[in-house]
Amino acid sequence: MLFAVAAVPGGHFKSTLSVVEHQTESEHCQFMRVIGTAGHVDHGKSTLIAALTGTHPDRLKEEQAREMTIELGFGWMTLPSGEEVGIVDVPGHRDFIENMLSGIGGIDAALLIIAADEGVMPQTREHLAILDLLQVPAGIIVLTKTDLASDITPAGGPAWLDLVENDIRAAVAPTIFRDSPLVHVSAKNKTGLDHLVQTLSKILEQKPARIDLNRPRLPIDRVFSMSGFGTVVTGTLIDGHLAVGDEVQILPSGLTGRIRGLQTHKKKEERAVPGSRTAVNISGIETEQIRRGEVVVHPKQYRPTRRLDANFQLLQDVSSPLHHGQEVKFFVGASETIATLRLLGKEELNPGEHGWIQLELRDPVITVRGDRYILRRPSPGETLGGGVVVDHQPRGRHKRFDEEILKSLESLAKGSPGDILFEAALASNAAILKDVVLKSRLESNSADSAIKELMESGKLITLEEGAVNSSSDVLVIALPHWDRLRDKTLQMVQSYHRSFPLRRGIPREELKSRLKITPRLFTVLIKKFALENLLAEMEGVVFSVGHQIKFNDSQQAKIQVLMRKFEQNPFSPPTVKECQAETGEEIVEALIELGELVPVSNDVIFRKQDYDSMASKIKEMIKENGKITLAEVRDTFKTSRKYAQALLEYLDSIGETIREGDFRKLRYK
Numbered sequence: 027m028l029f030a031v032a033a034v035p036g037g038h039f040k041s042t043l044s045v046v047e048h049q050t051e052s053e054h055c056q057f058m059r060v061i062g063t064a065g066h067v068d069h070g071k072s073t074l075i076a077a078l079t080g081t082h083p084d085r086l087k088e089e090q091a092r093e094m095t096i097e098l099g100f101g102w103m104t105l106p107s108g109e110e111v112g113i114v115d116v117p118g119h120r121d122f123i124e125n126m127l128s129g130i131g132g133i134d135a136a137l138l139i140i141a142a143d144e145g146v147m148p149q150t151r152e153h154l155a156i157l158d159l160l161q162v163p164a165g166i167i168v169l170t171k172t173d174l175a176s177d178i179t180p181a182g183g184p185a186w187l188d189l190v191e192n193d194i195r196a197a198v199a200p201t202i203f204r205d206s207p208l209v210h211v212s213a214k215n216k217t218g219l220d221h222l223v224q225t226l227s228k229i230l231e232q233k234p235a236r237i238d239l240n241r242p243r244l245p246i247d248r249v250f251s252m253s254g255f256g257t258v259v260t261g262t263l264i265d266g267h268l269a270v271g272d273e274v275q276i277l278p279s280g281l282t283g284r285i286r287g288l289q290t291h292k293k294k295e296e297r298a299v300p301g302s303r304t305a306v307n308i309s310g311i312e313t314e315q316i317r318r319g320e321v322v323v324h325p326k327q328y329r330p331t332r333r334l335d336a337n338f339q340l341l342q343d344v345s346s347p348l349h350h351g352q353e354v355k356f357f358v359g360a361s362e363t364i365a366t367l368r369l370l371g372k373e374e375l376n377p378g379e380h381g382w383i384q385l386e387l388r389d390p391v392i393t394v395r396g397d398r399y400i401l402r403r404p405s406p407g408e409t410l411g412g413g414v415v416v417d418h419q420p421r422g423r424h425k426r427f428d429e430e431i432l433k434s435l436e437s438l439a440k441g442s443p444g445d446i447l448f449e450a451a452l453a454s455n456a457a458i459l460k461d462v463v464l465k466s467r468l469e470s471n472s473a474d475s476a477i478k479e480l481m482e483s484g485k486l487i488t489l490e491e492g493a494v495n496s497s498s499d500v501l502v503i504a505l506p507h508w509d510r511l512r513d514k515t516l517q518m519v520q521s522y523h524r525s526f527p528l529r530r531g532i533p534r535e536e537l538k539s540r541l542k543i544t545p546r547l548f549t550v551l552i553k554k555f556a557l558e559n560l561l562a563e564m565e566g567v568v569f570s571v572g573h574q575i576k577f578n579d580s581q582q583a584k585i586q587v588l589m590r591k592f593e594q595n596p597f598s599p600p601t602v603k604e605c606q607a608e609t610g611e612e613i614v615e616a617l618i619e620l621g622e623l624v625p626v627s628n629d630v631i632f633r634k635q636d637y638d639s640m641a642s643k644i645k646e647m648i649k650e651n652g653k654i655t656l657a658e659v660r661d662t663f664k665t666s667r668k669y670a671q672a673l674l675e676y677l678d679s680i681g682e683t684i685r686e687g688d689f690r691k692l693r694y695k
C-alpha cells in the first residue's frame with residue numbers, strides 16, 4: 027500500500043566538496059535528481075508538467091477551480107535513459123512566492139517557463155533572480171504556448187518570437203541561465219516535448235552526482251497522517267541517505283522516532299538516496315508534533331542555530347537600500363523565519379551591492395556552512411536577495427566595523443584545508459586516512475596541516491595506532507560519525523542486556539552483523555571501548571562494564587528449590603534436562619555463566635563446590651596411587667557410572683587427566 031504523495035525541497039547546499047568529484051566508493055554512488063519549474067503566473071508550468079508526466083500537479087480543489095497553482099505540486103518522469111527524475115511544480119503568482127521558495131531549495135535543474143504570447147513578465151524576473159541566488163546547478167528556458175504566438179507578428183515587423191527571445195536573452199544574461207538552452211514547446215499541441223526531454227537528459231548528464239555526505243537532511247515540506255501508518259513527512263533528501271529502521275530526530279524540536287517505511291516516487295524502498303523525493307513514515311512522533319520547515323536528520327549530526335554569518339547579494343532592482351537592524355524574512359531549506367539583520371563593514375547596502383551580514387533569527391533553523399538562502403522584505407513583500415551561509419554557529423554578535431572579523435569571514439567563505447578535509451571525512455564514514463586525503467584533493471602539504479588541525483580539535487579521530495599523515499594507512503573517522511557509531515554500539519549492547527538480563531552479553535559475531543560494519547572497524551571499536559572501560563569482551567561475548575546477571579524474586583525461589591536438590595545428592599545431582607525442567611533453560615544458562623554450575627557433559631552438571639571437591643579428591647587419589655579407575659571414582663562418591671564417566675571424560679578434555687586403558691593418570695605431575 028502506498029502512503030505518499032510525493033512532496034518537496036531542501037536547502038540548496040553547496041559544500042566545499044561540491045566542486046570535487048567524489049564517487050570512489052560504491053556505497054556513495056547512488057543518487058537521484060529533482061527538477062523544478064519556475065516562471066510567471068499562468069505561463070503554463072503545471073500544464074507542461076501534466077503533458078510530460080500524464081498527471082496534473084495541481085491537487086487542491088481551490089487550485090483546480092481557480093486554474094492557478096497555490097501549493098507545491100509533485101510528480102516524476104522517466105528519462106529515455108531509464109533514470110527517474112522527481113519534479114517540483116511551483117506557483118507563479120506573486121502572492122505565493124514563499125511557497126515557491128520552500129520547494130525550490132534542493133533541485134538539480136530548473137525549467138524557466140515563459141509563455142510565448144506574453145514573454146518576460148515580473149515573476150519571470152523574480153523567479154530567475156531566486157534561481158540565480160540559489161545557484162541552481164542547471165537550467166533550461168522553455169518557451170511554451172508557442173501555438174498562440176504564431177499569429178502575433180506585426181505586419182512588416184520582426185517576427186514576434188524573435189522579439190520575445192531577444193528579451194529573454196537580455197534578462198538571463200547576468201544569471202546562471204546565460205548559456206542555457208532555449209526550447210520551444212506547446213503543451214496544448216504537444217509539440218517540442220521530446221526535444222525538451224532530450225535537452226533535459228543532456229544537461230543532467232553533464233552535472234556531477236549528488237554527494238552522500240553521510241549526514242542526511244530532509245527538509246520537511248509536507249506532514250500528514252495515513253491511517254494504518256501514522257505520521258508521514260516528505261521532502262527532497264540531501265547530504266546523505268536514510269534507511270528503514272534508522273533512528274531519526276526532527277529538528278529543531280528535537281523529537282526522536284524511528285523510520286518505519288520509505289517511499290520514493292510512490293515506490294517502497296529500504297533506503298532513500300540523496301536527491302530523491304522521499305516520503306518517510308516515522309513511528310514514535312505524532313503528526314501534530316511536526317511542522318513544515320523542520321528537518322529530519324540522524325541524531326547528533328546537526329544543531330539548530332538562531333544566529334548565522336553570511337555573505338549577501340542585494341538584487342539590482344530592489345526598491346530601496348538595505349539597512350542595519352532591518353527586519354527581514356529568512357528562507358533556507360523548506361523553512362522560513364523572521365530575522366534581524368546586522369550589516370557588517372558597511373553603513374548600508376545599495377541595490378546591486380554585496381556585503382557581509384549577521385542574522386539573528388526569531389526561530390531556530392537547521393542550516394550549515396555552504397547553504398544558500400533567500401531574504402525577503404516582510405511587507406510589502408519583495409525578494410531582496412540572498413547568499414551563502416559561511417558560519418552557522420558564530421561565536422557571538424560581531425562588532426559591525428571590525429577588519430579582523432571581515433577578514434575571517436572572507437577566509438571562512440573560501441574554506442580552509444581543514445574544512446575541506448573534514449567534509450571529505452564526513453563523506454567517508456570510517457576510512458583509511460590516505461583515502462580521505464585523496465577524496466579531498468588537497469595536496470600533501472596542506473593535507474598534513476589540515477590533518478594536524480583536525481586531530482588537535484578532535485574533529486577527526488584515529489582509530490588505530492600508527493603514523494598520522496597524508497599517506498598513512500590508519501583508520502580514521504569524523505567526530506559526528508564516531509559519536510553516532512559509539513552511541514549505536516552502546517545502545518545495542520544495553521538493549522541486549524535489557525532483552526536478555528540472564529545472559530552475560532551479546533555474542534561478538536551477532537553485534538558485528540547488527541552494526542553492519544567491517545571486521546577491521548569492529549575490532550578497533552571493541553578495543554577502544556575496552557580501553558575506555560565501557561565494554562568488555564570475554565569468550566566471544568561483549569557486555570557493558572558493570573553489567574551483572576540479576577535474578578528476580580520468582581527466579582530466586584526456583585533456584586533455591588534446585589539448589590536444595592543439588593545439596594541432597596551433590597554427586598548424583600539432577601541432570602541438565604531436569605535442571606531445565608525445574609527452572610527453565612535461561613536460568614540454567616545464567617548459573618553456568620555465573621560459574622555456579624559446571625556442566626561436564628550434555629547431560630551431567632555439578633555445583634561448582636561439588637565439582638571442585640570431586641576434582642581435587644580424584645587428583646589426590648591418583649597422586650597417592652599413581653592411577654585411578656572409573657569404578658573407584660564411582661564408589662568413592664557413592665554415585666553411578668554415568669556421573670563418574672562424565673566427570674572423568676571432562677577432566678580428560680580439559681587436560682587434567684589422561685586415559686590409559688582402564689586407568690586415569692595425571693597429565694602433569
Ligand SMILES: Nc1nc2c(ncn2[C@@H]2O[C@H](COP(=O)(O)OP(=O)(O)OP(=O)(O)O)[C@@H](O)[C@H]2O)c(=O)[nH]1
Pocket residue numbers: 065066067068069070071072073074093094095096116117118119170171172173174211212213214215
Ligand atoms: N494554447 C495554449 N494554452 C496553454 C498552454 N499551456 C498552458 N496553457 C493554458 O494556460 C493556462 C495556465 O496554465 P497553467 O499550466 O495553469 O499555468 P501555470 O504556469 O501553472 O500557472 P500558476 O501555477 O498559477 O503560476 C491554462 O488555461 C492552460 O490551459 C499551451 O501550450 N498552449
Ligand SMILES: [Mg+2]
Pocket residue numbers: 071072073094095115116117118
Ligand atoms: Mg501551475
